[in-house]
Amino acid sequence: MEQFVGQIMPYFTVAIFLGGVTWRLWRWMIPRIMHNITLSPFPGTWTAAVTWWVWQIAIFWNILKFDRALWIGAFPFHAALIAIIAGHAMGIYTLGLQFHMIAPLLVSADLSVWLSDLLGTTMGLVFLVAVLYLLYRRFTVEKVRAISSTSDFLHLFLLLTIAGLGNYMRLVPDAHTTYLEARTFMAGLFTFNPVALPQNAFFMWHFFFVQCLMIIFPFSKLMHVFGFFWMRWMVNRPFKEWAPGMPGAKVQVTK
Amino acid sequence: MSTETAKGLRQPKRANEKLFRTLGIEPVPDEKKVEEAIRHLDDFRNKLRSFVVTMENCVKCGLCADNCHTYLGTKDPNNIPAGRADLIRKAYKRYFTPQGKLFGPLVGAEELTLETLEKWYSYFYQCSECRRCSHTCPFGLDTAEITMVGRQILFWLGIGPQLHTATAGAILKTGNHMGLTKAGIIDTLEFLAEEIEEDRNGLKVEFPTDKPDSDILYIPSSADFMLNPNTLKGAGMFFKWVGANWTMSSRITEAGNFGYLMDQTRIQREMVTRLYEECTTLGIKKIVWGECGHGWRAAKMYVASYSDLPGVAKIPMTHIHDEVAALIESGQLDLDPTRNSQKITLHDPCNYVRACGLCDQMRVIMRAVTSDFVEMTPNRERNFCCGGGSGVLFDDPAMYEYRILASNKKAEQVRETEAEVLCAPCSICKAQLYPMVKEHKLPVEVVGLIDLVGHALVFPEE
Secondary structure (H helix, E strand, O other): OHHHHHHHHHHHHHHHHHHHHHHHHHHHHOOEOOOOOOOOOOOOOHHHHHHHHHHHHHHOHHHHHHOHHHHHHHHHHHHHHHHHHHHHHHHHHHOOOHHHHHOOOOOOHHHHHHHHHHHHHHHHHHHHHHHHHHHHHHHHOHHHHHOOOHHHHHHHHHHHHHHHHHHHHHHOHHHOOOHHHHHHHHHHHHOOOOOOOOOOHHHHHHHHHHHHHHHHHHHOHHHHHHHHHHHHHHHOOOOOOOOOOOOOOOOOOOO | OOOOOOOOOOOOOEOOHHHHHHOOOOOOOHHHHHHHHHHHHHHHHHHEHHHHHHHHHOOOOOOOHHHOHHHHHHOOHHHOHHHHHHHHHHHHHHHHOHHHHHHHHHHOOOOOOHHHHHHHHHHOOOOOOOOHHHHHOOOOOOHHHHHHHHHHHHHHHOOOEHHHHHHHHHHHHHOOOOOOOHHHHHHHHHHHHHHHHHHOOOOOOOOOEOOOOOOEEEEOOHHHHOOOHHHHHHHHHHHHHHOOOEEEOOOOOOOOOHHHHHOOOHHHHHHHHHHHHHHHHHOOOEEEEOOOHHHHHHHHOOHHHHOOOOOHHHOOEEEHHHHHHHHHHOOOOOEOHHHHOOOEEEOOOHHHHHHOOOOHHHHHHHHHHOOOEEOOOOOHHHOOOOOOHHHOOOOOHHHHHHHHHHOHHHHHHHHHHOOOEEEOOOHHHHHHHHHHHHHOOOOOEEEOHHHHHHHHEOOOOO
């Protein structure tokens, strides 16, 4: 089992993830934008349009504006998720020295590790609480439950499991895995010389469920990460209007 | 289809098979309907990107629910925009996605059945395509596109409301939704001219029809000939005031486009083609559109992609509000706002504010032609639909009841303003708001915006 999860499965996972995402995006590009379905007010330029998309992503503006109760869960959930993904990559790769590397004069090596731990722990907990909040909401708010299918709950349970295992490893000293152990293992995978998983059952399950998430990613609503851009490309874009002024009329618009 | 399956569903009265045949549609027998519907879905999936992206990216966050007037009015989960789209999405997942084929109900995939098609007919004709869901969706997913696909497939199967189907039939025959003949149109226009003459101290306004060598082609809503004559009078007075060489065309006396609402192929294309044929025969230099929400969207946003004629992109097209507002802003019109001195609020038609960028112009006009203008909340692109959008103007009892429910939110908004007059510059809004005002016992009068312009215009010869 450990050998399969740690040394064989990851290659299939990555292939399915990348292949699946590519296939889905390819599918989206086959049908055309048949009509101009721009939402107004129209952005004046492409710069304005892209700024609007970025604004939406940066603070989840529509959710904040139209459903505050959802925003309280959704925004911390996504913000923490991004921090966690970046934290995993940076923390494991640099062994917690990322802040020291970014600003060596301001942050000492020890401080960087401390910051990395602090941020990782905080974000892990924020994420866990946010998932629980969203899960609670999906169960209890009638309008949300009415439109949910089983998979919508399962996605959240999967994230809850992953985050739960991650936090457990962080917070319980006996279950801890060091950055170095993780890096050694990941380096093995990346250099196609897979080595054994660290001797830690929590790590193995954490790693297994993350792979499950990556496998279902292309075949689920999780693709909304890309869908955002595909849809905004259609509905938030510049539109050139005809100027007012009636040819031949006695009264004309003056500048 | 049996009436049993339709039990509990709100459905508008259906057009009969004969009517569909006059529109070139051979109704599909029940046993073939599902198969045909899946074939059409497959077509759309390979053709229309907005459909595919909306189908595949909804995360079911539920944000759209409380932002949709149909859900607010009926509390029916199938009227949550995401839930309504699910009526198609479940089949889409089942037939076109690996997860749906493998896991079925677990991922929300479901076989398409006749019962589901009955639901389509019910719920896609409760949606008013107002796009408030798209405006509020974190991704901008456009449920109106799904409604349009649903209605189009139903039309091809031979399922459609009597109202929409008959109206679409009328447009092919007469060039307008009301079935007005050229003689009837000219007669009405003469009558309107006489009315203006009486009301405005002998002011003479001409309403030219099919006049060759005209510069401006004005496209009025055909409802203005019967239900909202003041809008048409207002337009006539405006064109007279600015001294435009204008005309209307008896082949396309219709700002609306019911093709856009149920058959975006044959019927919508016919309207667009006619529009440009009239431009070339009458020597038109610019098209000015009348007060109609969905029609203005169908024209402004869809004409370029629908017409088969090469001249399309060359003839400029604006809304009459664009023209009036531009002249007001450059100080060219002589308007007396005290003539419209009652407390007045403005209902923003969905298609103007969320699809056509027509928003500030209405405010410029309101401030210039009225003296006590108050905004309702929310307004502009955040406004709620009147509840009648996309021609959901059915009179059969169950659907009429629905219309009034769907206008609950609007009634609440209007009541809060304490206005005496409700300005709704769109024919469908007007047709919906007349009964809404009555049923919700609101003490307001419903008018159009160009009505107010006509009333406020000061003519030297008056």
